[in-house]
Amino acid sequence: MGEIMNHAVTRTSRPSNDEWSGGEPSLLVFDVNETLIDFESMNPLFEEIFGDRRVMREWLGHLFMYSMTVTLSGLYEGFFTLGQGLLKMVGDVHGVEVTDADVEEIRRAMRTMPAHPDVEDGLTRLQDAGFRMVTLTNSPSDPRGPTPLEHAGLARFFERQFTVETVRAYKPAPQCYHLVARELGVPPSSCRMIAAHVWDTIGAQSAGFAAGLITRPGNAPLPVASLPRPDLVAPDLPAMADLLVGRRRS
Known part of the structure; x- marks a missing residue:
């Protein structure tokens, strides 16, 4: 049994961080809790x-x-x-x-939590630049009232609001990210997850997305070479928007 297990381990190779990142994605998929909502x-x-x-x-x-x-x-x-x-x-x-x-x-x-103060400015810049944007959240929908995103006045920036309740699994389970790509009819490589949590960016990249990390207080990149790392890192959403717009123009 030990020889079988050792053989299985030696057959498993970790991709480099470059291999975790695909081409430039055209769809931005935003986490909601803490990324947009305070x-x-x-x-x-x-x-x-x-x-x-x-x-x-x-x-x-x-x-x-x-x-x-x-x-x-x-x-x-x-x-x-x-x-x-x-x-x-x-x-x-x-x-x-x-x-x-x-x-x-x-x-x-x-x-009923409010948005972070920087969010509206950042989303406006991305909208003006023509980015396609959706959200993917652990929070459920509520047929009786507005979602947290709607209550915070941010729903107008997004064409769809996806929730993990559809697949009955929480992020970073791969089926959560695949839900977005499947529903929108795009390959995972066309999607970029924007989140404030490394566990979310790791999950998204493992499912084929690119990722951008917003380092809100208490969050930072995880420096482990064998794990996928976001190719874009910024302290707030306007700074992330600048990186995304600059990359699109280059």
């Missing part, structure tokens, strides 16, 4: 509930981790429902009673 807007709620606004980051980290766990386990639960359950779990960890009213406040806040 989760820090919920800090006052967490300070009110837990006495410490830093718990928001702890909860958000759990939300990303457990969404991936659910997918890897072959299960599915909606992002907002998962987030509300994790709020009570974090409350148990901190010895804080999280009431139904607290959960409702977080549910409402998750649907």
Whole structure:
């Protein structure tokens, strides 16, 4: 068995970072949560509930981790429902009673977060440059009301809003990215993921996309040579737009 396993390992080769990047993509696929929408807007709620606004980051980290766990386990639960359950779990960890009213406040806040201040400017530049743009988010649609993107006033920039609930798997599962390419009738190599999280850009590049990383606070490139790295990195969306427009003109 050991010889078989060793043989399997030696047959597996990692592509170079150049091989992870295809030609210049024509379609921009935007992540929504944290990339466009500002989760820090919920800090006052967490300070009110837990006495410490830093718990928001702890909860958000759990939300990303457990969404991936659910997918890897072959299960599915909606992002907002998962987030509300994790709020009570974090409350148990901190010895804080999280009431139904607290959960409702977080549910409402998750649907009504504002955009980052730089986003409208960046999207306007890309729209004016003629880029085709869509979104791909872990957040579900809501037939009863506006999506977080619509509430933030950003929906007008995008021709489609894709959600992982369609494939019942969370990013960075490859079927999430393939959904976009399939629905729009383009090859994955024609798509570029724009996200603030390296786990999202890795997933997209592994599915055949190119990627651009926005290094919002708390995010940075992952310097591991065997893993795909975004070929564009910028601190905010206007800077990313400048890189994309410059590359198109060159």
